Amino acid sequence: MTKKSVNQKKSDTSRRSFIKNSAITAATFMIVPRHVLGGKGFLAPSDRLIIAGVGVGGKGQSDIDYFYKSGKADIAYLCDVDDRRSANTVKNFPKAKYYKDWREMFEKEGKNFDAVSVSTPDHTHAVVSMAAMQMGKHVYVQKPMTHDIYEARKLTEAAQRYKVVTQMGNQGASGDGVRQLREWYDAGVIGDVHSVYIWTNRPIWPQGIPWPTDKPAIPKGLDWDLWLGTAPYKDYVEKLIPGSWRGWWDYGTGALGDLGCHLMEAPFSVLNLKYALDVQASVSSVFEDFGKRGVYPDSPPASSHATLTFPKTNKTKGKVTMHWMDGGIKPERPEELGADELFGDGNSGILFVGTNGKMMASEYAANPRLLPLSRNQEVKVKQTFARVPGGADGHYAQWVEGAIAGYGKKELSSPFDLAGPLTEAILMANLAIRGADIPKPRASGRGFEYPVSNMKLLWDYQNMRVTNYDEVNKFVKREYREGWSLGI
Structure with a gap:
């Protein structure tokens, strides 16, 4: 020494x-x-x-x-x-x-x-x-x-x-909206939820495109190798930083990674969801020419629809089906919603379908509403969940105060024991989306097929594996670039 x-x-x-x-x-x-x-x-x-x-x-x-x-x-x-x-x-x-x-x-x-x-x-x-x-x-x-x-x-x-x-x-997760949704549901206002629809206009960055071929100089002040981190080495390209990296699988997780945690958290919280049983997806990629599909496996598709099935919980009487839609795809408007009334917030939304009614919210679970909207004046339930001071903005101070108090001393809205399973569900949907975008040569030797588009992927959550289509399991745990490790 x-x-x-x-x-x-x-x-x-x-x-x-x-x-x-x-x-x-x-x-x-x-x-x-x-x-x-x-x-x-x-x-x-x-x-x-x-x-x-x-x-x-x-x-x-x-x-x-x-x-x-x-x-x-x-x-x-x-x-x-x-x-x-x-x-x-x-x-x-x-x-x-x-x-x-x-x-x-x-x-x-x-x-x-x-x-x-x-x-x-x-x-x-x-x-x-x-x-x-x-x-x-x-x-x-x-x-x-x-x-x-x-x-x-x-x-x-x-x-x-x-x-x-x-x-x-x-x-x-710290907002008032999700707590209002929980109170309505726990009070039995909409009965037993069996289906949830979630949608967003994301991506708002390019997706379903080929990797750029230009090789510009690395800007002064950027350490490109450090930015790449765990990802495979590639030459620097423009417009990846600050936000377009979300549209490349090596770095981002597409629209689901961007908005899924903001939109799927509410049904997880309201219904006590955890690990999904299965998932299926359909995707739409950019077309190079009329009638010809562009195949760009490095980039998420331009739009997708993933459907996850969750097992019965202590808050549901049976399985729950969750639909995720992005790239401008939306579910059918509820019949209880007036022709001129806003569906979600216009760009994104969450719709809970119960046996005795429906409830809806915007991004971040903000502006929760019962359907038809007239029910919001008629239904009154007792507040049973404490609100986080500052609402969604108080999410930060909540963590600061929790960290000062110490582990297990204060309740947090999205600790890893809750955020982990939520993130896994989002990334599991991406397994189906990525799989649905993988072309396989036809047995005849003419053209390609997309088998995952016609499959339901069965999930073994304990072992973190898809049991009926092994090829997508390579996305469950990627290989880091040499020199990088999770340290376990």
Whole structure:
């Protein structure tokens, strides 16, 4: 060990240990209320959360801002592979130390922060979150929780093993809307739900297209190799960053990954859904020429319709069928909805079909409504679920306060034990969508067929495997690029 390493080790007493020891010493002399020592509104260091942000541009910037607005968080470290995207956050938090590689930040600063916010593209969510939890850090990760089903299962297990406070960034889980839907359903207002329809206008980025062939220069300030992370190496292409990466399977999870966590969370919460039994899908890809289908397996299709079947729960009398529709596909308008009345929010929506009625909501489960709309003035039920202060925006402060309190001390809206199965269902639907877009040569040697389009994929949730079509199982757990590992 070098002299520098020895000195570093000697001086490496954590900030929390120092505070704890100082507090014990002070307590031997006198006990004084904290508010007297610190003045009105004072928060002791032990009542603040020291956060390191990984991916701090775009959505990462707004996440960091919301944590700071909670009034109980200090933004101490920032990390991003793209100096252009992170510039505003670095400017807003000039005292925060900035890193390009999260692994270096974890190694050098790990003892100096309590929690990590992960707002990178989908394909690096799991490796950053797992490394943080293995260090005992609380984790907030943007939706979807992971890129692969295997990753979601392992992160869910890790949160329990390491006893850290976790939250996925589907803010609607903290909104008033989903709680209103739960209260209506628990009161029996619409009877027993057997079908749920979910739809969105996403994708709003290019999908179902070939990988670009141009090879522009990598922009100054972007570490392209670090951005690729776990994904296979490819030359840099324009317009992938900041948002079009969602339309490529190597990095994103399509429309389902973007909006699924915001739309499917409500039926999961209302009906206590967990693991699906089966899934089937149909897709529509971009056509190169009239009558000729474009086959681009690297990119999700332009639109899709996936149908999942969930087993009976303690909130349902039988199985539940859930329909996911994207790319502009919508379910048939309910007959109870007037011709000029808005279906969902116009772009997205959730429709619960029960034996005695229907209820509907917008994206984030906002603006919940009974159908016909006249029922909303007639039906009154008791409030049984506490509201999160600030609603959906309070999702951030809820995690901050939960992390300060410690594992298991406070209820959270989307901890990994809830977010994990939700994410798995979303990614399971993607198995069928990806499979439905895989062409197979016909036995005759003339043309292709798409067998998964005509199949129902049967799911063994315990072993995380499709049991009747093995080819799609390669998407359950992808192979990371050499040098990257989930660390388990």
